[in-house]
Amino acid sequence: MDNNLGNQQLPLDYSIVRLTSAANNFEINSNTIQMVQQYIQFDGLQDKNSNAHLGNFLEIYNTFKINGITDDVIRLRLFPFSLRNKAKQWLNSLRQGSITTWAQMTEKFLLKYFPPTKTAKLRNDISSFAQFELETLYAA
Template structure:
């Protein structure tokens, strides 16, 4: 077998080199000239096949996002020929996290996770109460040089279970960059506007139940306030809502204890006084005149300590 003529070999060599000239040579074209072929056509076909393989490699290296998408489409077509065994046991696919990994490093102590409160996304659960309890744990076990917000951002996903965990995993990848972002998204999901409005109505339309004791009524009112810490009501409105919702006997008790001067107090003093009356009346059945007199004596001692005179 005679080798390719020198001029044809040079043409083929130049063709391949021009295709591969991307800052490096992918092949050694001298092999074409050194290999023997019976005809020029046979050598040409060999070089063409080699060139096609090189172009495939170069196209992959230079592929744009659109080209890669097209390549993915071809790959999807190949998936059509996967066996039943492959389809029934697909490889595990892990979605990217919604939390952007912070640059600051934080070591999570294993003993911390069991101490964290849990939130399942149930209607009966209070997201604000969950965040408060969670922050209390973080504040207690904060490491010396670690950022408290970084600690909260890293630990909070461990507190979510069931529906709440599914919600977190459904968030757009890399959409959460800080504890503030995560807290806002959490409250927006599990404490929507309609729930806020409902709790605010419970506060503004509050009223005592029949035969309800003063301290029971006050505790129920405070529970309504604490269930919606973002209610936005001023203190004077909170006092007014409770006073308007009290029964006649409760109002009589309150006015008797403060000498009929309750409305002369400023809003903060009025809130403190309501809390005080609830404390001293705890455990009493129905207030009698003697009990009211006893409560007035306790009130005088309270005023003397607080510097408040009725």
């Protein structure tokens, strides 16, 4: 079976399409992978902040570049290393080849771990904020 789709190459059972590039023979440094795995693991538990995870991931990502390789290619190859447990299972459960850009990855990730209902609840909490009489602002 030929999995080539123009400039995209689909591995057999993976939700993220491995994009090809002019420099197909590149490798992400194992120290970078270890840094991601050690410092910014996201496990998908409800008390974890998905927005902070993306910010931390991009902070590490922005410390290096690989000449001839687009941001999407590097981010999509590195991001799975930042997930574990339920979050890794979620990524692996997505339809094969369903993610082809970083924008799609972040959209799917945030829909799963920061859904619109959570946004609405936070917005409601902010708009209904009230400081009680004799209560300090800090305590409120």
